[in-house]
Amino acid sequence: xxxxxxxxxxxxxxxxxxxxxxxxxxxxxxxxxxxxxxxxxxxxxxxxxxxxxxxxxxxxxxxxxxxxxxxxxxxxxxxxxxxxxxxxxxxxxxxxxxxxxxxxxxxxxxxxxxxxxxxxxxxxxxxxxxxxxxxxxxxxxxxxxxxxxxxxxxxxxxxxxxxxxxxxxxxxxxxxxxxxxxxxxxxxxxxxxxxxxxxxxxxxxxxxxxxxxxxxxxxxxxxxxxxxxxxxxxxxxxxxxxxxxxxxx
Amino acid sequence: xxxxxxxxxxxxxxxxxxxxxxxxxxxxxxxxxxxxxxxxxxxxxxxxxxxxxxxxxxxxxxxxxxxxxxxxxxxxxxxxxxxxxxxxxxxxxxxxxxxxxxxxxxxxxxxxxxxxxxxxxxxxxxxxxxxxxxxxxxxxxxxxxxxxxxxxxxxxxxxxxxxxxxxxxxxxxxxxxxxxxxxxxxxxxxxxxxxxxxxxxxxxxxxxxxxxxxxxxxxxxxxxxxxxxxxxxxxxxxxxxxxxxxxxxxxxxxxxxxxxxxxxxxxxxxxxxxxxx
Numbered sequence: 001x002x003x004x005x006x007x008x009x010x011x012x013x014x015x016x017x018x019x020x021x022x023x024x025x026x027x028x029x030x031x032x033x034x035x036x037x038x039x040x041x042x043x044x045x046x047x048x049x050x051x052x053x054x055x056x057x058x059x060x061x062x063x064x065x066x067x068x069x070x071x072x073x074x075x076x077x078x079x080x081x082x083x084x085x086x087x088x089x090x091x092x093x094x095x096x097x098x099x100x101x102x103x104x105x106x107x108x109x110x111x112x113x114x115x116x117x118x119x120x121x122x123x124x125x126x127x128x129x130x131x132x133x134x135x136x137x138x139x140x141x142x143x144x145x146x147x148x149x150x151x152x153x154x155x156x157x158x159x160x161x162x163x164x165x166x167x168x169x170x171x172x173x174x175x176x177x178x179x180x181x182x183x184x185x186x187x188x189x190x191x192x193x194x195x196x197x198x199x200x201x202x203x204x205x206x207x208x209x210x211x212x213x214x215x216x217x218x219x220x221x222x223x224x225x226x227x228x229x230x231x232x233x234x235x236x237x238x239x240x241x242x243x244x245x246x247x248x249x
Numbered sequence: 250x251x252x253x254x255x256x257x258x259x260x261x262x263x264x265x266x267x268x269x270x271x272x273x274x275x276x277x278x279x280x281x282x283x284x285x286x287x288x289x290x291x292x293x294x295x296x297x298x299x300x301x302x303x304x305x306x307x308x309x310x311x312x313x314x315x316x317x318x319x320x321x322x323x324x325x326x327x328x329x330x331x332x333x334x335x336x337x338x339x340x341x342x343x344x345x346x347x348x349x350x351x352x353x354x355x356x357x358x359x360x361x362x363x364x365x366x367x368x369x370x371x372x373x374x375x376x377x378x379x380x381x382x383x384x385x386x387x388x389x390x391x392x393x394x395x396x397x398x399x400x401x402x403x404x405x406x407x408x409x410x411x412x413x414x415x416x417x418x419x420x421x422x423x424x425x426x427x428x429x430x431x432x433x434x435x436x437x438x439x440x441x442x443x444x445x446x447x448x449x450x451x452x453x454x455x456x457x458x459x460x461x462x463x464x465x466x467x468x469x470x471x472x473x474x475x476x477x478x479x480x481x482x483x484x485x486x487x488x489x490x491x492x493x494x495x496x497x498x499x500x501x502x503x504x505x506x507x508x509x510x511x512x513x514x515x516x517x518x519x520x521x522x523x524x525x526x
Contacts, residue, residue, distance in 0.1 A: 008436035012443050018461070019448045026456045027309050034308055160283060163290040167297040176301040181308055186300075 006103065013054055013108040014115070020046035021116050036180075041207040044119045048206065049175045051108045052199050058100035059141040062093050063162055066149030079241075086146065086233055093142060122208025129215050130206040136222035140197040143229035144169075150233075153240040168193075174200030194229060197222045262365055269369025284374055291378040298451060299324065299386075313455040319483055320451065322390035326406075326482075327450045327475035328383030330413025336376030338418050341367065342438050345428035354523050363518065394483070402482060409478035412499035416473055419506025422514060429517025445471045466495070470506070473499045 024046045028039045035042055066089075069075035078085055112118030121127035148165050170176050173195040182190055190196055201218045204210050210218060299321065306317040315323070344367070347353040356363040391398075398406070424441060428434035444464075449471045454462050465472040473495075480486050481496035 004431070005433060005436040008440055012436070012440050015440060015443045016447050019452070019457075022457045022461070023305075023312075023452065026313050027305065030311075031309055160287040160290045164286075164293050167290075167294045171297040171301060176297075177304050181304055183304065183307060186304065 009104060010107045010111060013051055013104060014111050016050040016054070017047040017108065017112050017116055017118075020050050037207065037209060040117065040119045041122070041209070043117060045178060045203050045207050047112050047116060047118055048109075048203055049178075049199055051105065051112065052203070053170065053175045055100050055105040055108075056138075056141050056198060058097045059093060059138065059145045060162065060166075061096050062089055062142060062145040063149040063152075063165075065089065065092070066146070067152040070152045085237055085241075086230070089146065090142060094138070097138060097142075119207075121206050125212075126205055126208050126215075129219070130202055133202040133205055133219055133222060136219070136226040137198045137202050139226035140194055140222065140229055143226065143233050144194065146233045147229070147236060150236050150240055153243075169195050169198065172196065173198045174203070178204075194225045197225050262361060265361060266365050266369045269366065270372055273370060273372050274374070287375045288378040291375055291382060295324075295328065295379075295382050302451060313453050314485075315453045315455075318390045318393040319479075320453070321386050322394065322483065323453065323475050323479045324451050325383050325386030325390060326410065326413070326479050328379055328386060330410045330474055331417060332376045332379030332383055333410065333414035334417040334421075335373050335379060337368070337372065338421065339373040339376070340371035341418070341425050342421050343435075344425040345432065345434045348428050348521075349432060351523060353521075357521075364514065396483075398482070406478070406482060409482075409499055412503045413474040413478075415503035416470065416499065416506055419503060419510045420469060420471070422510035423506065426510065426513040426517045429521050441469055441471075444469060445474070449474065449476055470502050473502050 021043055024042045025039070028035060028042060032039070037045075066075075069078060078088065081088065109118065113120070121130055144165070148161060151161055172190045172193050174190070179187060179190045179196060179200050190200075201222055205215050205218065302312075302320055302324075303317060306312060306320070310316070312320065344353075347356075347367070347370075353363075353367075356366040359366060390396075420441060421438065424438050425434050427437060448457070448461075449465055454465070454472055454476050462472070465476075477495045478499065486493055486496065
């Protein structure tokens, strides 16, 4: 029944990619010397950043799920399950994420390659390393959403806190503008925050901006952030569990 | 406003509308912290958009001939116009939810125009934060660009802002009403918003290809929300330039869109069958 919605969502992705396409083309026309990379690399980065932003939107469902469960009191059902909540949510959400990659990411990628000069990865090796880097990128995105969702245990409503999270992500992940264009102060902030693990790092690998050594240390950094944030999730959850109020329960 | 939207509207219905709005406001006071967080959210969200533009223009000086404060002005015009719309009409875009959940039916059993009832259902208080942010953008850019508007230009600006709100209302109502047939209009409205929020809101139209410029002028005319008025106000176009007349079309566009939207609404309403839930 909602087949048109599938096509419209792909169209939505194409629209934002189209915006990025013209933005970077216009800037490249004006001052190519500012870019240290080729036009094709820059445009591919810009468009894929937009696409990844919407694909990673799937991990927002962790946040919404937590909020709904706490709000309706249904979270007590989750507590009854003989399964760690964090693991339960990770399993549930990674399915949604794979669905999102298949129904949004791949079609968007193909459409971009067909209509908007989206380039393949700079080399086969970079392509594989890019795919590899998506795993920790997803874990970081999942963990951050879980942590934001945890706020719901205290405040009951986090819809609008979600906007704030999403804006921070769009800016500091390098989705809107690559981090290497940032002025020193903002760049410093972006480098200290985990957001760049989600979009900036994978895409820098994709377009071949990093040397092999840099790529490996970037992957290591991603893994560290993923581990640290998942640990933070576990700690926050066990604390929150203790003081959870079940509404109407 | 066209007939089908406000048939039978008199002082009484207006009174009822304000009563409904009052009730919506009251139910919102439950979530006072939520409102404050929402205000912060609006500031951060738009601050981030502008920061991204700022970072780019810090490197590149201008974007298709527009300097950073000119773009802030473009953004401010969009925000103020949009907030006037979103304050009162934002929830129209979720008409499909009312239809799917079957809650739309209750508008039909009450002896009052369903459109007015839908309008009175909700108010988007965060629009107030949008107005303030937008006005701040306008104030800052006017100061930094050292603009001195005469009376005519001020009047033009106010008219353009009002038209922007009506144009957005027209576009949303038009596409939302398709839910009467399809049961779902969210993705369609999302497409429009994508064009609107991510592109024409902050980027000058010169940047894009010809096809896109025609699209946002003739098909989904969001370029009239901010781009054409701003171009005229900033003196980026002078009499005799091609397309100069577009600067004065917003009222006409608003009128056409609202007429079309009210037709679709009326037609949809007539053949509406409940989802039965």
